[in-house]
Amino acid sequence: MNTPLRAFAHPAGVHNATPPRVVFGPGSVAGLPEEIDRLGPCGARRALVITTPGRAQLGDRLASAIGARCAGLLPEAVSQVPIELARRGREKATSVGADCLVAVGGGAATGLAKGIALESGMPIIAVPTTYCGSEMTGFCGITSQAVKRMHQSLAMRPSTVIYDAELSVSLPPQVSAASALNALAHCVDAVALPSLSPLLAPAAVEGARIVTRTLPGLLAQPDNLTLRNEMLYGAYLSGAALTGGFGLQHAVAHTLGGSFGVDHGVAHAVVLPYVTAHLVHRAPGPLGRVAAALGVDTDQLPGHLWDLVTGAELPVRLDDLGLGPDALERAVRITLTAEERPEGTPQAHPDTHDPQRLGDPAEVTESAVRAVLTATAAGTRPGSH
Structure with missing residues (x-):
């Protein structure tokens, strides 16, 4: 048996680093007061509860549940984390004397908490109600200019x-589908990266299996707690895989969201089949493991995901988002220059993720980005000729 010698080195810092404590199960939010007390060597005393305007009622409920531990409520989170909002959030946290943050909701709430914590250092308790997976990582996309x-x-x-999962039962089916496909995108994007720890690579495969298996049933029975719980578990695994880093999928989807106002989950869903088609020829081994978990051949995986997106009645072409040829060219340019930081933007850690430095098999090049966006513009099912 001539097995090649294994050799690898993982990025340090945030890469592959998951939260030290995870509490999973229906009804578990009842333990939020005790979780605040557990924070830090002496516990925390004053939590700023962060949510979106649409989740303000839930934020009020949790604020009441933690009683005197609540320093205030900030129901202003929006998608893509505008830098101005993060700055206002830090000022709010300071003014009310908060010493920790409780983010309840989807990626917008978690992202705003992260934007506040980036410079304040306040610990975060995340209570996700969607499937975005951001709560598992120390990464955050912040929008400036x-x-x-x-x-x-x-x-x-x-x-x-x-x-x-009891907090996600009321999530509308279409929002649930977009969020679930966001989770699936994490698995597809991360599984091929050499920066992903082999300890977490199985999470990407299993997360993809659970999300794809659960989504059709969840759309048919959106109030089914068992299915909601299972999807949340798939999102947890997908978020763990996301800690391995970001590749072409996120580079393109973040441009559609941050620069064109496309909903975060929809941005991932619309490009996922075409990024997968680009990846299967460059990383057939890792993508093959995902395909096997889904019960399809590797070359059938892109078309299978296209079917999943269309079956959820989500867009598969740029025109469905109101984006024409001019938008395509602008999106290519922005995607390739997104790491350039204008004056006044918080500087990322010096080891900030660069897929090309990390040996991504599908580098974020002009030809790759243009190919994915051109395929997204056409909207044709991959593998159908």
Whole structure:
């Protein structure tokens, strides 16, 4: 048996670093007061509860549940984390004397908490109600001057994550589908990266299997707690895989979201089949493991994901998003220059993720980005000729 010698080195810092405490199960949010007390060597005393305007009622509920531990409520989170909002959030946290943050909701709430923690260092308790997976990482996309740029810091990695499926039952089916496909995109993007630890690579494969298996049933029975719980578990695994880093999928989707206002989950869903088609020829081994978990051949995987997206009644072409040829060219340019930081933008850690430095088999080059966006513009099912 001539097995080649294994050799690898993983990036340090945020890469492959998951939150130190995870509490999973329906009803688990009832333990939020005790989780605040657990923070730090002496516990925390004053939590700023962060949510979106649409989740303000849930934020009020949790604020009441933690009683005197609540320093205030900030129901202003929006998608893509505008830098101005993160700055206002830090000022709010300071003014109310908060010493920790509780983010309840989807990626917008978690992202705003991260934007506040990036410079304040306040610990975060994340209570996700969607499937975006951001709560598992110390990465955050912050938008400045209409460009979304990735930042990384262990200060942004939540200290505790509470997964309570009862909080996600009311999530509308279409929002659930987009969020689930966002989770699936993490698995596809990360599984081929050499920066992903082999300890977490199985999470990407299993996360992809659970998300794809659960989504059709969840759309048919959106109030089914068992299915909601299973999807949340798939999102947890997908978020763990996301800690391995970002590749072509996220580079393109973040441009559509940060610069063109496309919903975060929809941005991932619309490009996922075409990024997968680009990846299967460059990383057939890792993508083959995902395909096997889904019960399809490797070359059938892109078309299978296209079917999943269309079956969820989500867009598969740029025109469905109102983006024409001019937008395509602008998106290519922005994607390739997104790591350039204008004056006044918080500087990322010096080891900030660069797929090309990390040996990504599908580098974020002009030809790759243009090929994916051109395929997205056409909207044709991959593998159908």
